[in-house]
Amino acid sequence: MSEEVVSSPALTLPSWLYKIKKAAWIGVAAVGLLITAILVVPHFVDLGLFKRTYLPLVEEALNRRVDVGEVRLSLVPTPSIRLSKLRVSDNPAFADNTFFSAQQVQLRVKFLPLLRGRFEVTELVLDKPVFNLLKQPDGTFNYADIANKKTPAHARREARKRSEGTRAPDASPAPLVIPSSMRIRDGQLNVTTKGQTPVVIRGIDLSVKEFSGEAPFPFEAAFSYPGLHTISLKGELSYQEEKALLELKNNRLKIQDLTFPVQGNISSLFTTPRVQLDLRSDNVDAQPVFQILSVFNLAPRDTEISGPMGLYMNVSGPSNSLVTQIRGLFKGVKVNGKRALKGNLSGEVFIRLPLGGGSVSKRLQGNGKLVARDGELTNVDLINKVQRVTGMIGLSKDERREATTFRTMEADFIIGGGFAEFTRLYLVNPQLEVNGNGTMTIEQPTLNLTIDTSLSPQASARVGRGHASTFFKDSHGRVVVPLKVTGPVENPSVNLNAQKIAETGLPQKMDKGFSSFFKQLFRNR
Known part of the structure; x- marks a missing residue:
């Protein structure tokens, strides 16, 4: 009789419980490794050496003193060196100013x-720079002193070769490697001009990714400007170190709900940067x-103002003396100005604004030729004066109303030295025709115009019965x-042109009588 051997099944943990246990041990090991790294790695990184070695390089490049509060090493969430309260002083000529912080x-x-003592930077992040x-x-x-400080390209190449060369084990760490990414978060730019209100640009954000000297890399920039919506520029940049050249490729500028293509470049990056940027839109x-x-x-x-126009803009020149040029082409634009006129505007205007000292109105240059059609005057005071004089010569209410309208109004002008010089002014309506020229100050618009007002044949017949009228025909x-016409645009004075009156041969007594009449008729009220 044979004996049967009975074997009991081996006791095993369920597979899911085993997996949980394994994952737990892995997690504990990872946490332990992380804690070990946090405790041990800082002993291998000499932050004092970092501060002593690299900050002087920045000072030499900027020719300015650099101060930092604290330098810390952080391994979580990513390894990084954090510098707090960075401050770059200005040059001695501006000792009280902080250039950058x-x-x-x-x-x-x-x-x-x-771990090997090399600081290979992958990204530079500036928080709230000013x-x-x-x-x-x-x-x-x-x-200007930074822009004028020349660093020849061959010197930069030699420095890089020396830093990349073979070093002894106890040699100092290699210089910082240029990061492939850069970000600015919530920056601010303050532009101060003596005697003027400072310009403050807030909310500056910049993102550069995949920086390379071999191929174009993407970037985005945005900022806020007083009185405007957020302005943004997005596209690609191409960097050529040998030429010290930065080119804009496929860029789009968004400003005040408008989008413009932008192209151009910035050259001479290591001396005095030169800017060449173009913006254009044929229908905006x-x-x-x-x-x-x-x-x-x-x-x-x-x-x-509303309606279609073409806009062409160019910014060019050295960074310390930029020139902005704008050309506007109006294509039947509707204009409604409270102090001048309303109508349909066509024509072209060119303005040029150099960067420099003094007010904008004094630096502004340009010229233009504009035509307004099917409109009317909107300056209430001037309308009242025109209607008073046309009423005195016998025009009906409707005809007086027509005298403040125009079928065509033309203006050719030149801008410079704080003035707009009108080389030709022309207006025509059913009751009169006006030809003239003169000037207007730009900053506080003040007129100095000489005009000849020719009445229509019908109106001339009504006022032509007097002896004096023969001198004006x-x-x-x-x-x-x-x-x-002289004085502020809002309320100009209108008088007879004494010089022209003298040329007509009008007797002096009659001249004084007419002048007195016009002064009373067109007095400021």
Whole structure:
């Protein structure tokens, strides 16, 4: 009789319980490794050496003193060196000014090279940096000494070769490797000009990724400007170190609900940077364009403008003496100004604004030729004066109303030295025709115009019965009244042009009588 051997099954943990246990041990090991790294790695990284070695390099490059509060190494969430309260002083000529400061600078570095004493930076992050630019009366800025400091390309190459060469084990760490990424978060730019209100640009954000000298890399920039919505520029940059050249590729500028393609470059990066940027759009709404120009006091704020126009803009020149040029092509734009006129505007305007000392109105240059059609005057005071004089010569209420309208109004002008010089002014309506010229100050618009007002044949017949009217008639039998318009645009004075009156041969007594009549008729009230 054989004995049967009975074997009991081996006791095993369920598979899911085993996996949980294994994962727990892995987690504990990872945490332990992380804690060990946090405790041990800082002993292998000499932050004092970092501070003594690299900050002087920055000071030498900027020719300015650099101070930092605390330098710390952080391994979580990514290895990084954090510099708090960074401050870059200005040059001795501006001893009381801080050229640049940042609440925190973060240098994200690679972990393994860090253990070997190398600081290979993968990303540079500036938190709340503040740039303070001071503009001198001659138009130069407090960074001019940096721009003029030349560092030849061959010297930079030699320095890089020396840093990449073979070093003894006890040699100092290699210089910082240029990061492939850079970010600025919530930056601020202060531009101060003596005697003027400082310009403060807040909310500056910048992101550069995949920086390379071999291929274009993406970037985004945005900032806020007083009176405007957030302005942003997005596209690609191409960097050529041998040429010290930075090119913009496929860039789009967004400002005040408008989008413009932008192209150009910045050259001579290591000496005095030169800018060459172009912006153009063949069909853009004039309303937001003039809202932008009004912020810079280049267009009246109380004028409503809308309709299609072409806009072409160029910014060029050395960074310390830039010149901005704008050409506007109006294509039947509707204009409604409270102090001048309303109508449909066509024509072209070119303005040029050099960067420099003095007010914008004094530096502004340009010219233009504009035509307004099917409109009317909107200056209430001037309308009342025109209607009073046309009523005195016998025009009906409807005819007086027509005298303040126009079928066509033309203006050719030149801008310079704080003035707009009108080389030709022309207006025609059913009751009169006006030809003239003169000037207008730009900063506080004040007129100094000489105009000849020719009445229509019907109106001339009504006022032509008097003896004095014969002195004012032209070859077509129309009465032509020479006038002088002077004073603020809001309330100009209108008088007979004494010089023109003398040329007509009008007797002195009659001249005084007419002058007295016009002074009473057009007195400021």
